Amino acid sequence: xxxxxxxxxxxxxxxxxxxxxxxxxxxxxxxxxxxxxxxxxxxxxxxxxxxxxxxxxxxxxxxxxxxxxxxxxxxxxxxxxxxxxxxxxxxxxxxxxxxxxxxxxxxxxxxxxxxxxxxxxxxxxxxxxxxxxxxxxxxxxxxxxxxxxxxxxxxxxxxxxxxxxxxxxxxxxxxxxxxxxxxxxxxxxxxxxxxxxxxxxxxxxxxxxxxxxxxxxxxxxxxxxxxxxxxxxxxxxxxxxxxxxxxxxxxxxxxxxxxxxxxxxxxxxxxxxxxxxxxxxxxxxxxxxxxxxxxxxxxxxxxxxxxxxxxxxxxxxxxxxxxxxxxxxxxxxxxxxxxxxxxxxxxxxxxxxxxxxxxxxxxxx
Amino acid sequence: xxxxxxxxxxxxxxxxxxxxxxxxxxxxxxxxxxxxxxxxxxxxxxxxxxxxxxxxxxxxxxxxxxxxxxxxxxxxxxxxxxxxxxxxxxxxxxxxxxxxxxxxxxxxxxxxxxxxxxxxxxxxxxxxxxxxxxxxxxxxxxxxxxxxxxxxxxxxxxxxxxxxxxxxxxxxxxxxxxxxxxxxxxxxxxxxxxxxxxxxxxxxxxxxxxxxxxxxxxxxxxxxxxx
Numbered sequence: 001x002x003x004x005x006x007x008x009x010x011x012x013x014x015x016x017x018x019x020x021x022x023x024x025x026x027x028x029x030x031x032x033x034x035x036x037x038x039x040x041x042x043x044x045x046x047x048x049x050x051x052x053x054x055x056x057x058x059x060x061x062x063x064x065x066x067x068x069x070x071x072x073x074x075x076x077x078x079x080x081x082x083x084x085x086x087x088x089x090x091x092x093x094x095x096x097x098x099x100x101x102x103x104x105x106x107x108x109x110x111x112x113x114x115x116x117x118x119x120x121x122x123x124x125x126x127x128x129x130x131x132x133x134x135x136x137x138x139x140x141x142x143x144x145x146x147x148x149x150x151x152x153x154x155x156x157x158x159x160x161x162x163x164x165x166x167x168x169x170x171x172x173x174x175x176x177x178x179x180x181x182x183x184x185x186x187x188x189x190x191x192x193x194x195x196x197x198x199x200x201x202x203x204x205x206x207x208x209x210x211x212x213x214x215x216x217x218x219x220x221x222x223x224x225x226x227x228x229x230x231x232x233x234x235x236x237x238x239x240x241x242x243x244x245x246x247x248x249x250x251x252x253x254x255x256x257x258x259x260x261x262x263x264x265x266x267x268x269x270x271x272x273x274x275x276x277x278x279x280x281x282x283x284x285x286x287x288x289x290x291x292x293x294x295x296x297x298x299x300x301x302x303x304x305x306x307x308x309x310x311x312x313x314x315x316x317x318x319x320x321x322x323x324x325x326x327x328x329x330x331x332x333x334x335x336x337x338x339x340x341x342x343x344x345x346x347x348x349x350x351x352x353x354x355x356x357x358x359x360x361x362x363x364x365x
Numbered sequence: 366x367x368x369x370x371x372x373x374x375x376x377x378x379x380x381x382x383x384x385x386x387x388x389x390x391x392x393x394x395x396x397x398x399x400x401x402x403x404x405x406x407x408x409x410x411x412x413x414x415x416x417x418x419x420x421x422x423x424x425x426x427x428x429x430x431x432x433x434x435x436x437x438x439x440x441x442x443x444x445x446x447x448x449x450x451x452x453x454x455x456x457x458x459x460x461x462x463x464x465x466x467x468x469x470x471x472x473x474x475x476x477x478x479x480x481x482x483x484x485x486x487x488x489x490x491x492x493x494x495x496x497x498x499x500x501x502x503x504x505x506x507x508x509x510x511x512x513x514x515x516x517x518x519x520x521x522x523x524x525x526x527x528x529x530x531x532x533x534x535x536x537x538x539x540x541x542x543x544x545x546x547x548x549x550x551x552x553x554x555x556x557x558x559x560x561x562x563x564x565x566x567x568x569x570x571x572x573x574x575x576x577x578x579x580x581x582x583x584x585x586x587x588x589x590x591x592x
Binding site for chain 1: 419422424425445448449450451452453457459463464465466467468472475476477479480481523
């Protein structure tokens with residue numbers, strides 16, 4: 001019977017109910033999308049690094065996991081010296097990096113070595129770079145910038161010929177010949193970072209230790225350790241922003257529910273008086289109102305999750321460079337935060353309603 | 366009467382605080398109501414009859430004096446105990462019907478039954494009461510789709526669904542036209558005659574009192590002045 005009363009109360013005020021549901025949905029979607037963008041970018045970047053197939057990463061001197069891009073001070077000779085010294089090394093690949101707008105990076109590589117290290121690559125159109133001003137882009141970048149094989153793309157103030165469009169998820173979205181990049185940026189004979197592939201992954205800790213001894217100025221990482229440290233670092237920085245947005249979302253949800261329930265209580269003063277005249281306890285009144293809020297939350301959360309997936313699909317089409325990762329964990333977290341915020345928001349109006357004097361409530365117009 | 370009274374009021378005073386001013390609404394009321402009796406309380410506006418209704422119904426505590434309803438002393442009751450009294454011992458009928466607008470007539474009655482904790486049984490005679498009240502074909506309508514008379518009869522059904530020993534009716538015909546007033550008065554009378562329902566009715570209409578009540582008391586300025 002209580003459930004019927006709850007549902008009939010919500011249906012009786014469709015606009016207020018709809019707006020409250022929408023507010024909870026927006027709150028949940030806001031949390032999922034903000035966290036989803038941060039996690040999506042991180043996941044995408046890690047996926048691309050991991051897909052190179054390397055076991056060890058050497059970074060520029062003075063860099064750490066989060067800084068050092070746009071610098072190149074690792075001698076080129078290292079990629080021939082190390083495999084000669086350590087038979088455990090299958091191959092070493094030097095790259096140069098330069099950050100670009102929209103959180104993208106131009107990567108200079110020796111294309112043949114890169115393809116060999118990552119175990120081959122699929123071309124959607126065109127083929128490998130042939131000349132010094134050829135560029136290969138991945139499918140997402142091609143779609144976002146609307147460039148195809150044969151088009152011209154301006155990079156580092158130079159016109160590059162798009163030689164090919166390749167699958168997404170391998171190291172970078174924009175590849176140019178490393179020699180060209182070194183010349184353009186004055187980095188001749190230098191790499192920004194070096195990927196090392198071992199014949200046996202189990203040798204990684206030992207080889208990392210030995211290379212660190214040889215190159216004390218350069219950070220040398222097990223690639224998995226690097227990704228893990230980078231994730232922690234990025235999360236630490238991004239969490240300040242995401243925490244703030246999540247906090248704002250929860251406060252908005254709390255305030256909307258508080259206002260909605262408060263005005264609802266005022267409107268229903270006489271109804272509350274009627275229930276009290278029938279012998280309803282304070283707990284009964286509070287239970288009804290909190291159940292109403294829970295129903296609003298359940299519907300709002302479901303709508304918010306659906307809305308987040310719809311936005312994610314829209315972003316995939318309109319802004320494919322910004323992947324959004326909607327995780328089950330964050331769906332659960334956002335639902336929990338939305339319910340807690342709403343329940344806290346409803347508590348004061350509910351207690352106020354329960355404490356109303358029955359005679360005052362019955363004579364309220 | 367040889368029976369114990371179901372309502373026993375002695376020296377009842379009720380004073381409302383309006384800011385710093387004390388406003389006495391009841392100035393020492395004594396009265397008894399016996400089981401199976403229909404008692405009408407007459408009086409003009411401001412005479413204190415609605416306050417008496419509220420105190421006896423456990424909607425507000427007395428300031429002074431004793432009020433016993435079905436053997437329970439209201440003067441010493443906590444809010445929780447008064448809530449329990451309203452749940453099990455007293456049924457209310459109001460001038461403005463006071464049905465929940467979001468529920469159908471049937472659901473309004475079911476809510477009262479649910480709150481009282483009285484389980485629905487097929488042999489509890491309630492279906493017969495619904496027929497007596499003449500609302501059996503209107504139970505699935507919401508209050509806005511019912512006439513005033515029908516709403517008041519639903520309110521009566523709601524008030525007695527948990528079989529309370531006492532039915533309190535505050536101006537039950539105050540918002541009704543002559544025809545509907547008569548139907549409601551007939552209903553109250555039948556409930557008393559057929560089920561022995563004790564009824565305390567507040568009214569300003571002497572004809573209604575004469576038609577329904579076994580006994581009439583008249584109030585003025587917070588006192589019972591005749592009856």
